[in-house]
Amino acid sequence: MKSLTQIRYGGLFGSLLLVLLSLLAIWHYGLALSIDFTGGTVIEVSMATLASATELQGLLSGQLAQLLTLKAGSEPGSWQLLLPAGAALSDPHQVVALLSQQLGLPVQLLQATVIGPQVGEELYNQGGLALLAASLSIMVYLALRFEWRLALAAIASLLHDTILTLGLLAVLGVKLDLNVIAGMLAVIGYSLNDSIVIADRLREVLKARPNDSIYASTDLAVAATFSRTLITAGTTLFTIGCLLLLGGEALYGFSITLFAGVVTGTWSSVTIASTVQELLGLSPEHYQPPVELIDDLP
Known part of the structure; x- marks a missing residue:
């Protein structure tokens, strides 16, 4: 050879x-x-920050830190909040209010989508x-x-x-x-x-x-x-x-x-x-x- x-x-x-x-x-x-396959709630919000998703995730505490996953959206200033299926904290308005309080930033709710386990x-x-x-x-x-x-x-x-x-x-x-x-x-x-x-x-x-x-x-x-x-x-x-x-x-x-x-x-x-x-x-x-x-x- x-x-x-x-x-x-x-x-x-x-x-x-x-x-x-x-x-x-x-x-x-x-x-x-991901939530695409396991099901859950996708909450789209708008907030003005230069921090990354990892940095913002580290600022969360309590039940929000355990359940919520932050993900940057496709456009600047847009974010996705991912909650697993059957989460105790699932009301979009409550989640946005808690997020705004813990981050100290104004957070605007855009829309919320529920993906069922069957989907x-x-x-x-x-x-x-x-x-x-x-x-x-x-x-x-x-x-x-x-x-x-x-x-x-x-x-x-x-x-x-x-x-x-x-x-x-x-x-x-x-x-x-x-x-x-x-x-x-x-x-x-x-x-x-x-x-x-x-x-x-x-x-x-x-x-x-x-x-x-x-x-x-x-x-x-x-x-x-x-x-x-x-x-x-x-x-x-x-x-x-x-x-x-x-x-x-x-x-x-x-x-x-x-x-x-x-x-x-x-x-x-x-x-x-x-x-x-x-x-x-x-x-x-x-x-x-x-x-x-x-x-x-x-």
């Missing part, structure tokens, strides 16, 4: 270790579900179905487009990216809401981008160089697409990084999910997608045209 092959298999070992750590993190910390469960199920439908659609496409070993390698890369992203969200304590689900759907699509590019290039190399080993062919395919991968990932991460830094708390879950998904997707295209197909026994013979035996005419 050449040096690039050794790097790829060393990265495969590291990826498997990260997957194990991510599963342990998900088991230990759990995935926190939250329905949103949770629909989000899961969306992820499942996207994954199944990708599996069908890969099975039709590539040889089944390359398709399974791309799917393994997809599972790797999803588990690592969820593990990071569990460690950071990011709550799963509809924005995070949208980010996960984007990750599913993006994580296969580089894998498909490498698989397509590898298919061409296997057809053109039938006498080369599978390791040499894969190294050539990875090297030929590596600069493109770095440029694509770099420009995408730059954009997502700006969103992560400047998008505020309202878009934090979405942007951190996308950022982690792009990083893991770029990494797994080299360490997972390019090695699993070799372990499954892919060889140049699988892409050679069949030889037809023609009997000699008398």
Whole structure:
């Protein structure tokens, strides 16, 4: 094996270790579900302050500190007050009055929305179905487009990216809401981008160089697409990084999910997608045209 092959298999070992750590993190910390899925009361208010949600949350005390979660809105000066389902303190006017008293700021009630547990469960199920439908659609496409070993390698890369992203969200304590689900759907699509590019290039190399080993062919395919991968990932991460830094708390879950998904997707295209197909026994013979035996005419 050449040096690039050794790097790829060393990265495969590291990826498997990260997957194990991510599963342990998900088991230990759990995935926190937002009010979108658990149900509760969302109170939208307006108050003029330059403090962050974390700073304002630290000023709360008593029952309000135990039940209420402050979240910055999409516009400056707008805030969301989240109360869990069945909370003893649920009257919007009472909550706003207590909040104004404890923060020492004028707080204006804009509107209040009650999300029932059944609605939250329905949103949770629909989000899961969306992820499942996207994954199944990708599996069908890969099975039709590539040889089944390359398709399974791309799917393994997809599972790797999803588990690592969820593990990071569990460690950071990011709550799963509809924005995070949208980010996960984007990750599913993006994580296969580089894998498909490498698989397509590898298919061409296997057809053109039938006498080369599978390791040499894969190294050539990875090297030929590596600069493109770095440029694509770099420009995408730059954009997502700006969103992560400047998008505020309202878009934090979405942007951190996308950022982690792009990083893991770029990494797994080299360490997972390019090695699993070799372990499954892919060889140049699988892409050679069949030889037809023609009997000699008398």
